[in-house]
Amino acid sequence: YGESIPLVDGEGNRITPDRLEEGEQLTVFPEPRPGIGDAPTLLVRFPETEYGGGTELAYTVDGYAAYSKICTHAGCTVSDREGETLVCPCHYGKFDPTNGAAVTGGPPPRPLPQLPITLASEGHLIATGDFDGHVGAGGE
Ligand code: FES
Numbered sequence: 001y002g003e004s005i006p007l008v009d010g011e012g013n014r015i016t017p018d019r020l021e022e023g024e025q026l027t028v029f030p031e032p033r034p035g036i037g038d039a040p041t042l043l044v045r046f047p048e049t050e051y052g053g054g055t056e057l058a059y060t061v062d063g064y065a066a067y068s069k070i071c072t073h074a075g076c077t078v079s080d081r082e083g084e085t086l087v088c089p090c091h092y093g094k095f096d097p098t099n100g101a102a103v104t105g106g107p108p109p110r111p112l113p114q115l116p117i118t119l120a121s122e123g124h125l126i127a128t129g130d131f132d133g134h135v136g137a138g139g140e
Pocket of ligand 1: 072073089092107
């Protein structure tokens, strides 16, 4: 995994910081997705002051944080939302995106891994490394 992986949306477009308003989210992918054939990622944006201890602030930029979209319970896609809470529709696992995607409900055993991101000098969001934990079910 390289040090500067552009994040792209479903159409392959790079993400500039004006893309999301606070409270919005977007599914993105680290390009070119080496090693992890498909790594759907939830890009969220909140006021920086809303992030609690679970979110690695060094991995955020401009209020943006990125988490794996693959549920740590049985690998479903975390695709729903209740207010600020990220929800996995399979068994109703819930994650708090302002606190490191910590589990707040349901059977998932671990938070969603966080992807370290920052802003490239060219002005788009990039990943600076791999997810900080095992993506999907299993792992420790
Ligand atoms: Fe997400 Fe079971 S796969 S809660």
